[in-house]
Amino acid sequence: MKEKDCIFCKIANGEIPSATIYEDPDFRVILDLSPASRGHALILPKNHFADLCSLDERTAEKVLSVAAKIGAAMKKSLNCSGFNVVQNNGTAAGQTVFHFHVHVIPRYDNGPVMVAWEPGKASAEELAEVANQIKGELQ
Template sequence: MRKDDCIFCKIANGEIPSETIYEDDMFRTIMDLGPASKGHALILPKQHYRDLCDLDRETAEKVLPLAAKIGEAMKKSLDCKGFNVVQNNGKEAGQTVFHYHVHLIPRYEDGPDMVSWAPGKADPEELKQTGAAIRSAL
């Protein structure tokens, strides 16, 4: 399914031009217009899924191998030392376009600090209660 009012559906299906670096029958991978680093790309499914929880099994099974393939190509061609695979779900998690997509962000030696956090401290009882709450919802 595609959504007529979704900009990522339009980009993924070639209705809006983009700098495409990879395309097959299920995905289009484009250069991000607001890159976090040189080479930042987005993997867009051609079908519309709001977020990870909406994704179908076939797409889910193919997206991470594709991310690895493109990430390896980034390391070879851009001389980056690694890459982040980032996928946001929901406004509070940083999702701004509600069409499932994956960010591939090349990371360079001595590059800026991004996609990181300071580890907090967890109380063992809180971990136990939180774990129980999540298990009960599965």
């Protein structure tokens, strides 16, 4: 399943050159052209899925192990102190290319603040109401 006009399908399948750091039968991992930090990588499935909700089970099961492998290699080779694994779904969440992909972003001591938010507050009643709304869709 590939989409002929999808740039990430073309990159993942080797039609467009990239700085590839890992490849297996299901994924190609490339360095991001607009990195948030040195070594920022994208995990691209070779098959097309618009977002996490359309991902097949086999791909979903494998993607986190690929992220862990890439993150561990980053820590050793780039001497970063940690890494973020980020996956955006929908425009409101920051998704700009509608081909499922995962960002693996190396984090360095004293580096810029990224992937952060101010914790909010919610009452027990509000949490219960929201939990019931979500649970209703899961049944």
